[in-house]
Amino acid sequence: MAITPGGSLNSVPSSQKVALSTNYVDFTSSSTEGWAQQYLPELMEKEAEVFGPRTISGFLNQVGAEEAMTSDRVVWSEQSRLHISLKGTIDLDGNVSSSGAKGKFTVVTDIDGNIAGDGFAVASHGVRNHDIVLLASAGKVSRCLVVAVDGSAIGLRAYDEDVLTGHSETASAATLLVIGSEFKKGDNYDGSSARTANEPTFKTFTNKPIIMKDYYEVSGSDTSRVGWVEISAENGQSGYLWYLKAEADTRARFTDYLEMAMLESVPGSNSTNVDGELGLSPEGDAGTEGLFYAIEQRGNVTTGVTGVNAATDLAEFDAILAEFDKQGAIEEYMMFVNRNTSLAIDDMLASMNSYGAGGTSYGVFNNSEDMALNLGFTGFRRGSYDFYKSDFRYLNDLATRGGINAAATTEALRGVMIPAGTSSVYDQTVGQSMKRPFLHVRYRASQTDDRRMKSWVTGSVGAATSALDAMQLHFLTERCLITQGANNFMLMK
Numbered sequence: 001m002a003i004t005p006g007g008s009l010n011s012v013p014s015s016q017k018v019a020l021s022t023n024y025v026d027f028t029s030s031s032t033e034g035w036a037q038q039y040l041p042e043l044m045e046k047e048a049e050v051f052g053p054r055t056i057s058g059f060l061n062q063v064g065a066e067e068a069m070t071s072d073r074v075v076w077s078e079q080s081r082l083h084i085s086l087k088g089t090i091d092l093d094g095n096v097s098s099s100g101a102k103g104k105f106t107v108v109t110d111i112d113g114n115i116a117g118d119g120f121a122v123a124s125h126g127v128r129n130h131d132i133v134l135l136a137s138a139g140k141v142s143r144c145l146v147v148a149v150d151g152s153a154i155g156l157r158a159y160d161e162d163v164l165t166g167h168s169e170t171a172s173a174a175t176l177l178v179i180g181s182e183f184k185k186g187d188n189y190d191g192s193s194a195r196t197a198n199e200p201t202f203k204t205f206t207n208k209p210i211i212m213k214d215y216y217e218v219s220g221s222d223t224s225r226v227g228w229v230e231i232s233a234e235n236g237q238s239g240y241l242w243y244l245k246a247e248a249d250t251r252a253r254f255t256d257y258l259e260m261a262m263l264e265s266v267p268g269s270n271s272t273n274v275d276g277e278l279g280l281s282p283e284g285d286a287g288t289e290g291l292f293y294a295i296e297q298r299g300n301v302t303t304g305v306t307g308v309n310a311a312t313d314l315a316e317f318d319a320i321l322a323e324f325d326k327q328g329a330i331e332e333y334m335m336f337v338n339r340n341t342s343l344a345i346d347d348m349l350a351s352m353n354s355y356g357a358g359g360t361s362y363g364v365f366n367n368s369e370d371m372a373l374n375l376g377f378t379g380f381r382r383g384s385y386d387f388y389k390s391d392f393r394y395l396n397d398l399a400t401r402g403g404i405n406a407a408a409t410t411e412a413l414r415g416v417m418i419p420a421g422t423s424s425v426y427d428q429t430v431g432q433s434m435k436r437p438f439l440h441v442r443y444r445a446s447q448t449d450d451r452r453m454k455s456w457v458t459g460s461v462g463a464a465t466s467a468l469d470a471m472q473l474h475f476l477t478e479r480c481l482i483t484q485g486a487n488n489f490m491l492m493k
């Protein structure tokens with residue numbers, strides 16, 4: 001079944017500050033609506049609110065917090081994994097040193113796939129002489145002792161030699177996990193430099209705020225002119241002064257921009273021309289890291305089983321749980337999804353009721369045929385994880401991401417999973433470890449100027465500040481979004 005939307009929707013705000021024929025009833029023409037007719041038209045003064053709530057802000061207020069900063073850049077560090085696990089290759093014909101190693105494991109990345117330059121130093125992998133390790137390759141698992149370490153090359157001897165020879169004889173992909181150590185009596189680390197103390201490592205991330213501005217202007221004459229349309233603005237104002245609605249719409253639109261920019265922004269690169277347009281130096285300093293970009297770069301992305309709707313059956317959710325188990329294993333998640341995904345999850349949960357497979361079942365929890373059925377679900381538990389589902393208006397509204405999703409189906413966003421609770425990170429500005437929500441907005445502020453959400457009035461209307469015969473209402477903010485522990489997030493495409 002196809003649905004065709006109606007035409008002539010008043011969905012685009014007019015940029016012209018004049019009375020238009022589309023905005024007012026024409027009483028001057030000779031048409032049947034003008035003064036030439038003898039019958040007084042019935043005027044419906046109240047403006048119809050045909051789009052419901054038009055703002056999409058509020059998402060970040062539910063899942064994050066706001067905090068002031070006084071610098072041009074935010075730098076934070078996140079702890080590394082506690083245990084040493086590496087990916088690389090194993091060569092049973094290789095030889096690391098004169099220690100007579102049976103196999104040579106060459107470190108390529110850490111367990112998360114990070115290479116040198118991504119916060120992982122290949123030569124400082126942490127594996128040391130006399131470590132006991134698990135080696136997995138070619139479908140085999142061996143318990144080995146580290147007998148030599150030479151940079152990224154690790155010499156291994158198997159506790160069961162036959163097991164080690166069961167691996168591929170040529171260099172093949174392998175995974176190594178340190179599980180302990182073993183020394184002989186009286187051994188003082190054998191005096192080898194390969195047995196040095198391990199130091200904890202961390203990754204450092206950074207983000208910068210962007211400055212956003214907007215303003216509304218109305219002439220002094222228009223502020224004192226009463227219209228015939230009774231308006232009800234988004235901020236609760238009502239009356240017959242049309243400029244009140246225009247000012248409130250500008251404020252509401254700017255408030256939405258505050259949130260949309262934090263969700264969608266990307267940092268500039270050295271090859272972008274945006275730097276020149278903004279006069280920024282050094283190059284690549286334009287933009288800021290938004291939520292979706294942070295998850296794509298440092299988090300997890302699921303495209304679902306069908307490739308159309310993400311997380312629409314238990315198999316896909318089980319795959320998501322397995323990925324979360326590899327990360328922080330945070331057990332509570334909030335899902336903000338579009339309508340299609342929300343309905344697909346409802347259908348998935350409803351299908352778990354075998355009595356309702358052929359239709360709605362009665363008699364369960366007083367679900368009689370005279371009672372309105374609730375076919376929606378707000379949450380569920382799978383394994384040790386709790387998921388709480390909520391519709392994300394930003395992904396549904398045709399005038400926001402909903403329209404973009406419809407035009408770019410392969411890059412459409414279906415939802416996002418955000419962990420509940422807080423994370424512990426070391427804040428280099430404060431100089432100590434702090435507990436913060438995984439998401440929080442940092443805005444510029446000091447004793448002199450608070451740039452969280454500034455608004456001020458200029459002109460000669462009301463309290464005169466200049467000779468301009470108009471009122472100008474200005475908005476400004478300087479902010480960025482901090483996404484901590486992005487490895488615990490899931491973007492649904």
